[in-house]
Amino acid sequence: METNLLNDDLSLENLLAHWQGLTHAERETIFKMLGRMDQEDLFLNLASDYQLEIFQELPAAEKRSWMRLLAPDDIADLLQNMDEEEQKTNMRYLDYPTMIEVKALMAYAEDEAGGLMNSRFARLRPEMTVEEAIRYLRAQSKSQIETIYYAYVLDRHQVLLGVVSLRELFLADAKITISEIMNTDIVTVLQDEDQESISKTFSNHNFLALPVVDETNVMKGIITGDDVIEVIEEEATEDIQKIGGMEALGEPYLEIDLLTMIKKRAGWLMALFIGEMFTATAMSHYEGEIAKAVVLALFIPLVISSGGNSGSQATTLIIRAMALGEVRLKDWWRVFSRELLAGLSLGCILGLIGMIRILLWPNHQTLYGEHYFLVALTVSCSLIGIVLWGTLAGSMLPFFLRRVGLDPATSSAPFVATLVDVTGLIIYFTVASLFLKGILL
Amino acid sequence: METNLLNDDLSLENLLAHWQGLTHAERETIFKMLGRMDQEDLFLNLASDYQLEIFQELPAAEKRSWMRLLAPDDIADLLQNMDEEEQKTNMRYLDYPTMIEVKALMAYAEDEAGGLMNSRFARLRPEMTVEEAIRYLRAQSKSQIETIYYAYVLDRHQVLLGVVSLRELFLADAKITISEIMNTDIVTVLQDEDQESISKTFSNHNFLALPVVDETNVMKGIITGDDVIEVIEEEATEDIQKIGGMEALGEPYLEIDLLTMIKKRAGWLMALFIGEMFTATAMSHYEGEIAKAVVLALFIPLVISSGGNSGSQATTLIIRAMALGEVRLKDWWRVFSRELLAGLSLGCILGLIGMIRILLWPNHQTLYGEHYFLVALTVSCSLIGIVLWGTLAGSMLPFFLRRVGLDPATSSAPFVATLVDVTGLIIYFTVASLFLKGILL
Numbered sequence: 001m002e003t004n005l006l007n008d009d010l011s012l013e014n015l016l017a018h019w020q021g022l023t024h025a026e027r028e029t030i031f032k033m034l035g036r037m038d039q040e041d042l043f044l045n046l047a048s049d050y051q052l053e054i055f056q057e058l059p060a061a062e063k064r065s066w067m068r069l070l071a072p073d074d075i076a077d078l079l080q081n082m083d084e085e086e087q088k089t090n091m092r093y094l095d096y097p098t099m100i101e102v103k104a105l106m107a108y109a110e111d112e113a114g115g116l117m118n119s120r121f122a123r124l125r126p127e128m129t130v131e132e133a134i135r136y137l138r139a140q141s142k143s144q145i146e147t148i149y150y151a152y153v154l155d156r157h158q159v160l161l162g163v164v165s166l167r168e169l170f171l172a173d174a175k176i177t178i179s180e181i182m183n184t185d186i187v188t189v190l191q192d193e194d195q196e197s198i199s200k201t202f203s204n205h206n207f208l209a210l211p212v213v214d215e216t217n218v219m220k221g222i223i224t225g226d227d228v229i230e231v232i233e234e235e236a237t238e239d240i241q242k243i244g245g246m247e248a249l250g251e252p253y254l255e256i257d258l259l260t261m262i263k264k265r266a267g268w269l270m271a272l273f274i275g276e277m278f279t280a281t282a283m284s285h286y287e288g289e290i291a292k293a294v295v296l297a298l299f300i301p302l303v304i305s306s307g308g309n310s311g312s313q314a315t316t317l318i319i320r321a322m323a324l325g326e327v328r329l330k331d332w333w334r335v336f337s338r339e340l341l342a343g344l345s346l347g348c349i350l351g352l353i354g355m356i357r358i359l360l361w362p363n364h365q366t367l368y369g370e371h372y373f374l375v376a377l378t379v380s381c382s383l384i385g386i387v388l389w390g391t392l393a394g395s396m397l398p399f400f401l402r403r404v405g406l407d408p409a410t411s412s413a414p415f416v417a418t419l420v421d422v423t424g425l426i427i428y429f430t431v432a433s434l435f436l437k438g439i440l441l
Numbered sequence: 442m443e444t445n446l447l448n449d450d451l452s453l454e455n456l457l458a459h460w461q462g463l464t465h466a467e468r469e470t471i472f473k474m475l476g477r478m479d480q481e482d483l484f485l486n487l488a489s490d491y492q493l494e495i496f497q498e499l500p501a502a503e504k505r506s507w508m509r510l511l512a513p514d515d516i517a518d519l520l521q522n523m524d525e526e527e528q529k530t531n532m533r534y535l536d537y538p539t540m541i542e543v544k545a546l547m548a549y550a551e552d553e554a555g556g557l558m559n560s561r562f563a564r565l566r567p568e569m570t571v572e573e574a575i576r577y578l579r580a581q582s583k584s585q586i587e588t589i590y591y592a593y594v595l596d597r598h599q600v601l602l603g604v605v606s607l608r609e610l611f612l613a614d615a616k617i618t619i620s621e622i623m624n625t626d627i628v629t630v631l632q633d634e635d636q637e638s639i640s641k642t643f644s645n646h647n648f649l650a651l652p653v654v655d656e657t658n659v660m661k662g663i664i665t666g667d668d669v670i671e672v673i674e675e676e677a678t679e680d681i682q683k684i685g686g687m688e689a690l691g692e693p694y695l696e697i698d699l700l701t702m703i704k705k706r707a708g709w710l711m712a713l714f715i716g717e718m719f720t721a722t723a724m725s726h727y728e729g730e731i732a733k734a735v736v737l738a739l740f741i742p743l744v745i746s747s748g749g750n751s752g753s754q755a756t757t758l759i760i761r762a763m764a765l766g767e768v769r770l771k772d773w774w775r776v777f778s779r780e781l782l783a784g785l786s787l788g789c790i791l792g793l794i795g796m797i798r799i800l801l802w803p804n805h806q807t808l809y810g811e812h813y814f815l816v817a818l819t820v821s822c823s824l825i826g827i828v829l830w831g832t833l834a835g836s837m838l839p840f841f842l843r844r845v846g847l848d849p850a851t852s853s854a855p856f857v858a859t860l861v862d863v864t865g866l867i868i869y870f871t872v873a874s875l876f877l878k879g880i881l882l
Contacts, residue, residue: 011626012626013628013629016628016645017641017645019645020766020767021766021767021769021772041626045645045646047645137611138611149590149607149649166607170578170579185482186454187453187454187457199670200458201458202667202670203667203670203674204458204460204486205457205486205667207667208590208666208667224649224666225665225666225667225670226643226648226649226666228666228670229640229644229669229670229673232673232674232677233644233677233765236673236677236680236681237761239677240677240680240681240757240760241757241758241761243681243684243757243854244684244753244754244757244758244761245750245754245854246757249758252762252767253758253759253761253767253768254762254767254772254776254779255767258779258782258783261779261783262782262787265751265754265783265787266790268754269747269750269751269754269787269791269828270790270791270794272746272747272750273743273795274794276742276743276746276750277743277798279743279746280740280743283738283739283741283742284808287736290731290735290738294728294731294732294738295728297724297735297738297741298728299724300738300741300742301717301720301721301724301741301745301862301866302714302717302718302721305713305717305749305858305859305862306714308746308749308855308858309686309710309713309855309859310706310710312685312686312854313687313709313710315685316681316682316685316686316687317682317685317690319681320678320681320682320685320694321693321694324674324678324693325458325462326461326693326694326696327462327694327695328462331462331695334695335695338695338699338702341703342702342703345703346706346707346710349707349711350710350714353714353715354714357718357721367725387710413684413685413686413854413855414749414753414754414854417746417749417750417858418746421742421746
């Protein structure tokens with residue numbers, strides 16, 4: 001019955017494409033319908049969370065053989081998601097050298113280069129000939145090496161000297177030595193480099209794999225493109241969720257426990273609510289003005305939301321540009337000047353539309369009173385000020401946050417909107433008292 | 442002087458890491474400081490936009506030799522960013538077979554599989570032995586094949602039969618035929634598949650390259666992981682910018698012409714402003730109520746912004762989950778039920794905080810009048826309604842947009858906030874008239 005969900009197509013491709021859309025129970029049923037070979041194929045190709053789900057349902061007697069299917073970095077990922085007790089039990093299924101390797105990998109944080117890398121890679125010595133190297137690689141490829149598309153040339157202290165692609169090996173004369181054909185201008189990542197910086201390195205280059213080294217250039221492992229794709233997706237998801245005004249969920253929407261999700265959303269929502277309370281405080285200062293000129297109250301949502309919207313735009317732009325490395329801390333002044341002009345132009349556009357809206361509205365005089373022109377002027381001028389302020393605040397906040405060591409993405413659209421709402425009210429009533437003092441106020 | 446920006450380090454790695462952070466003029470100066478070999482290295486590793494920048498500054502006499510450095514898919518990318526006249530001129534620098542290939546590649550949209558793929562890949566015939574295959578690949582690798590890490594097995598009509606990784610070739614007995622060792626359960630992408638779907642296929646699997654085929658399984662080219670990384674970054678940037686309430690810029694923040702950027706931001710800002718004008722219209726309906734009970738006006742920004750914030754959260758979550766394929770159109774009911782519970786809980790939390798805030802505020806009686814408890818009740822109950830409404834509207838809008846064939850990311854945080862502002866006012870004043878009719882109103 002459940003296979004209807006997959007149109008009765010149990011090919012690996014179809015399973016992988018739809019796996020995350022299925023419920024836990026559906027996944028379990030389908031997995032049981034597969035033959036052992038297909039089960040293994042599926043298991044090997046799934047992301048680590050889904051591997052864990054399958055692994056935990058396996059009979060204890062089978063766990064050993066399934067675990068041994070995986071490469072050490074994948075085993076480390078699998079174990080990382082278990083509790084300590086479970087880790088210990090499962091660690092016992094590994095042979096001794098693999099266990100040592102897995103433990104070493106687990107010592108890195110999951111989002112550092114060390115935590116993403118695979119410690120089995122193809123090594124060559126600089127003094128080998130091309131012929132020897134090909135023979136040697138052929139022997140190495142029998143053990144579980146994730147990629148032999150690049151071979152790394154190390155000295156006897158494991159210091160990285162160069163890299164040779166298989167393509168270059170194929171092209172080269174069989175008799176010359178590796179040191180003559182290896183590339184020595186190598187792009188590396190440091191073992192404690194974080195995800196964001198690694199994915200930047202990957203997207204700036206066109207390599208399928210990057211070597212991971214320590215401070216003394218000793219080679220520790222490799223990271224391949226597919227690991228990075230997962231990381232980039234995760235990073236973008238985190239940023240998007242923060243921009244939307246919540247803690248990053250860290251789990252797929254339909255998978256996460258409802259209570260956990262509510263907790264993660266409630267935190268920010270409460271913080272924003274408490275921030276927004278200052279609007280009530282600000283408003284109570286102007287209670288007298290509102291009582292005298294109720295017409296002013298009518299435009300409050302309009303003017304303050306415009307500040308919020310322009311602030312959202314600016315902050316979102318800058319957060320993303322920072323994440324992509326397009327904008328750095330030292331660029332704050334260039335950004336400030338651009339946003340000053342952008343904010344001023346956008347403010348004037350909205351101010352003009354606001355003015356026209358009030359002056360051309362049918363029976364504006366009955367609605368907005370005899371001083372409708374002064375009201376229009378108030379709304380229009382405050383719009384210029386508020387949009388300019390929203391734009392500048394929204395664009396500068398990510399710089400401030402990064403400067404003090406926080407994640408710029410925390411400066412979410414709702415956060416900026418809240419900030420601008422409170423100050424927007426002050427701008428609005430200040431402009432109003434300028435134009436309407438002695439007339440309406 | 443400009444090299445200070447790079448700490449006097451002109452290594453390829455440092456250049457690539459900082460290239461996009463430099464100004465146009467700085468890039469030009471630095472490029473001229475490099476030797477020809479380093480220039481070529483840099484050129485080959487840059488993204489297509491920056492390649493074009495360099496290419497256009499080259500003396501006409503040198504263009505031919507630089508163009509010929511590039512693989513056909515990279516040439517196609519380069520030409521795609523030129524105007525028609527320039528394309529024609531530069532096309533003449535290519536040899537005939539390359540020109541034919543480049544033209545074929547350019548016929549695909551840039552964001553389809555066909556537009557991303559490279560048409561030079563390693564081909565094998567099923568009847569070859571492993572030994573013949575290795576010799577044959579070695580010969581093929583002398584032409585510009587982007588990846589020989591997988592070899593694709595085609596029949597005489599170019600139909601894709603299977604795939605063999607180099608690793609498997611190395612492992613296999615030299616005498617058996619390719620058809621015996623090739624994998625026939627192949628993950629492919631269709632030539633007209635779009636970026637989003639391709640990147641999903643990539644992140645669901647662990648392949649370094651995917652074959653591109655037409656409807657009859659004729660192989661057209663390959664896509665490698667590094668192409669996909671660029672695409673994923675671009676897709677995420679577009680979504681983030683839309684969520685922030687603007688048109689996707691399509692260019693790096695510091696590169697884009699200021700006027701173009703203002704235009705792209707003004708469009709949405711104006712649309713939102715016009716939408717938000719309905720708040721003024723709604724408010725004018727309640728002018729009488731506000732005049733009678735000015736205290737009600739004080740809480741307007743607080744209550745409506747809470748709806749906007751909860752709506753932003755919900756819409757951002759669902760847009761991202763859809764982009765990642767975690768949530769599909771058919772899941773709308775599951776999402777609705779989750780969001781109903783989430784919205785109700787979040788509304789109750791904020792309602793409670795709002796109630797406490799009003800009741801415990803120093804001199805609440807002077808500020809909010811003798812009926813302060815009823816005012817607190819009004820604020821609190823409207824918060825529950827507005828947060829629930831914001832959450833449901835925010836989560837269902839992306840489904841609606843996708844259903845009618847629009848991009849769900851259009852349902853940006855500011856868009857939802859605007860929608861919820863107007864309806865939020867109506868909810869607030871309706872609740873107020875329920876509790877305060879005959880007392881304050």
